[in-house]
Amino acid sequence: MKLVIGNKNYSSWSMRPWLAMQHFAIPFEEVQLWIFTESWPQDIAAYGSNTVPVLVTEQGNVVDSLAILESLAEDYPQMWPADKRLRAKAREACARMHSGFFAMRSEMPMNCRANKRKLTISDVCKADIAAIEKLWAECQNLSQSDDYLFGDFSIADAFFAPVVMRFAGYDVPLNDSTQAYMQRVLANSAVQAWVKSGQAESHVIEEDEAGTH
Ligand SMILES: N[C@@H](CCC(=O)N[C@@H](CS)C(=O)NCC(=O)O)C(=O)O
Missing domain, CATH: 3.40.30.10 (Glutaredoxin)
Incomplete structure (x- = not known):
């Protein structure tokens, strides 16, 4: 392929x-x-x-x-969680990313070279960030994971890795569990290889x- x-x-x-x-x-x-x-x-x-x-x-x-x-x-x-309930939630998370969070996507473009840049964002963008933080917490609560969203790395983490890059690229307030999840994703070797290139x-x-x- x-x-x-x-x-x-x-x-x-x-x-x-x-x-x-x-x-x-x-x-x-x-x-x-x-x-x-x-x-x-x-x-x-x-x-x-x-x-x-x-x-x-x-x-x-x-x-x-x-x-x-x-x-x-x-x-x-194995790219999706093995448990049916978790798989449904993982699909929900990916579909919502695919079809939503438009303000965050347009106001905070992914830019691997950006690091905590100062940026003024709209209230709609702030609401997108809050919705993503809530969604990540829901995924981790459901899977009882403080690691990736559903325990092991899945398609859902691949889907949100560019959001992690956005959150790292701009100086926006984020809660502690979001920051912990970001560190997990940023430590992933595939993420590191992509970012380096x-x-x-x-x-x-x-x-x-x-x-x-
Ligand atoms: N929904 C599509 C979106 C793809 C997309 O918009 N790709 C961007 C790059 S990240 C692109 O090719 N932009 C070039 C253009 O719009 O001409 C997907 O998930 O693959």
Whole structure:
């Protein structure tokens, strides 16, 4: 399989399947495209898409991070929690991330090079942050875990790793259990490998540069 991804520094949706595939040792070849360069539209069109990530398989291409992870989980069921109730909650968490938290997503772009940047955020963005903190606490309470969201690393952690990067990138108030979960995710070796590569990239996407040092 090939996983087509964008800039590691900025591409939050690419980060999700890449992390999960690394963490679960699923063999794949990485193809990296540079978003918003002159050749980007043709580069991504070659994979039948206009967004990254794309998973190239023998059965065809799968576009969209959630579709990619759900497809992989058919062959690697350990990517979801084993318990049915926890699996349902993990799916809820991923679906809510996929279809929500728009203010946080637009006001706090993922930028692996950012570190506690000063940023003025809207009340809607603050409400998104509070909703995410509540959701993470619900997941950890349900699974009785103070480790990953559902005990062992799962697709849900891969889905929220870019949010952890956002929370680390901007100086926003966060509660203690959120900060503990962030430390857990930031210590994950796949996360560290992604971040290191992202920070080493030289491309700058101005519209994703928010906050001040
Ligand atoms: N829902 C999609 C979103 C993908 C997405 O928006 N990808 C961004 C990069 S993180 C992209 O390709 N942007 C380029 C563009 O919109 O032209 C998914 O989960 O894969």
